[in-house]
Amino acid sequence: MEQLLDRILEDALNNARKMIELGKTATYIPELGRVNKEYLGVCICTGDGRYHVSGDSDVRFTIQSISKVIALAAALERCGFEKTFDRVGMEPSGDSFDSLVRLDLSSDYPSNPMINSGAIAIASHLSCEVSFERMLAFTKKLCMDDEITLNEKVYHSEMGHISRNKAIAYLLESKGILESSVEDSLDLYVRMCSLNVTARSLSGFGLVLASDGINPLTGERLLHSKVVQTVKSIMLTCGMYDGSGRFAVEVGVPSKSGVGGGILSVVDKRMGIGIFGPALDTKGNSIAGQHVLRELSSKMRLHMFADHVPEY
Ligand code: GLU
Secondary structure (H helix, E strand, C coil): HHHHHHHHHHHHHHHHHHHHHHCCCCCHHHHCCCCCCCCCCCEEEEEECEEEEEEEECCCCHHHHHHHHHHHHHHHHHHHHHHHHHCCCCCCCCCCCCCHHCCCCCCCCCCCCHHHHHHHHHHCCCCCCCHHHHHHHHHHHHHHCCCCCCCCCHHHHHHHHHHHHHHHHHHHHHHCCCCCCCHHHHHHHHHCEEEEEEEHHHHHHHHHHHHHCCCCCCCCCCHHHHHHHHCCCCCHHHHHHHHHHHHHHHCCCEECCCCCCCEEEEEECCEEEEEEECCCCCCCCHHHHHHHHHHHHHCCCCCCCCCCCCCC
């Protein structure tokens, strides 16, 4: 069974390579544009804590929007459900991740915590409560990876090209949604986006979410059940930008992508999957990474509504 899983993984990666030429790295953060777009890696962490890898699964890259899942989990743990969702919604926006149109025209608060406006609102709550160092320590635990650090180059590169997120933050401030200053909210938000992870770290985090918030290797509970349930629901409906609906139909696994090329996927009660593929489609999702996940989902029957689930 182990060997079969490794072979499925290898094939999925090789079949997805052809997609790379159709994608582009994100260039609006100049440092991300310098990443080699040919990278492609996948890692599966199964319930017994074993890692199965293929390709560039140990190359470090910045977590970007996947940190929105960690920030949401931290906010729910610290501030509770009511307070967290007091100022950010739980509905898919259908707009691009950095849009401010809906926020300005038709809503008093951001649609959900997985788009920039929602995540900046969450970061503003968190920056009153917790330091970046505490958030880094929390991220290391969730990912079961002590080597995670801040990528200073990417952090400074994003801070130097922050106009759009600054516009979003000022709009949030004008609506009375920010709890700390625009500067403090953005600083925590960008630091969290600039953490260096690997496909392996994301698969470890995926396994913790698949295991109801418990690190299956140590038995330690890291997140409450209700927090995990909430986070996975929002990943399913809003995690893949404005491609979330199609992805849910085709792959059927709660996931979150980032413009650094990462995808975090949670196969409930079975495994966590981490992907790194920095060539992105027009919506900002790893183009080859999605191909890998479509193939894994179909061959391993990972879709949450699959009728028959084999044992791996
Ligand atoms: N730091 C990025 C930004 O705010 C994250 C975007 C993403 O990964 O979707 O633009």
